[in-house]
Amino acid sequence: MNYELLTEQVIAITRLTGNFIRKESMNFNAAAIEFKGLNDLVSYVDKTAEEQLVGNLSKLIPGAGFETEEDTVNSRGQTYNWIIDPLDGTTNFIHGLPTYSISIALYEEEQPVLGVVYEINRAEMFHSYKDAPAFLNHEEIRVSQRAHLSDSLLATGFPYYQFDKQPQYMQLLSELMQKTHGLRRIGSAAVDLAYVACGRFDAFFEYNLNSYDVAGGAYLVQQAGGKIMNFSGGPEFINQREILATNGLLDQEMLEALQRNFNS
Incomplete structure (x- = not known):
């Protein structure tokens, strides 16, 4: 598996769905809110975003499983499994607050090998893959050095x-x-x-x-x-x-x- 190439494909897919979420945020109707549970909100934006991600990611690794927040599909792959949150920060999105994201991970044999987090409003694409550092918009990043x-x-x-x-x-x-x-x-x-x-x-x-x-x-x-x-x-x-x-x-x-x- 060429994880670098795969990650670039995931990034492209994530940007497409991010563009959809950004566009919907401009005219979002609060009447579209549903409740999954106490203070657990969802909308057509979450569901449509997840459908887009699952549809496009399915083409990258045929037979891979999916674990998704909105249950668009939940299946177990033999080797590879995607874990997806199509809109992390739904409450922020619904109330017009500017911090929400798409989160994607790929697991191979129970071990993570790829991660992407896209903060949509600042267009910040965080990513990494097996045997690579982490990146923000393709610039390498590191954790802080504060020791106390x-x-x-x-x-x-x-x-x-x-x-x-x-x-x-x-x-x-x-x-x-x-x-x-x-x-x-x-x-x-x-x-x-x-x-x-x-x-x-x-x-x-x-x-x-x-x-x-x-x-x-x-x-x-x-x-x-x-x-x-x-x-x-x-x-x-x-x-x-x-x-x-x-x-x-x-x-x-x-x-x-x-x-x-x-x-x-």
């Missing part, structure tokens, strides 16, 4: 359902507000992870995320020299639905803060 929480800027996401851990979460935020340059919640986990990969954020943490929210961005962080783990420091972050992404220098301080508050 006191110098760091962090990203997170607020829970919008399953509020059982909210007291611990608020306690953690209170601690980190006092120990860092600040915390940001921009509403797209894929973008948060891409920003860790390029050094804008020094770490990102969130729980109750799905594979399609984090698969593409997590791969970018790893390829840019950072680390991905769960709140206990272990490697399994997708099935445990908790993720900590760091620049590789803040691991210990972040894990200690998480474990103090979440009792992981």
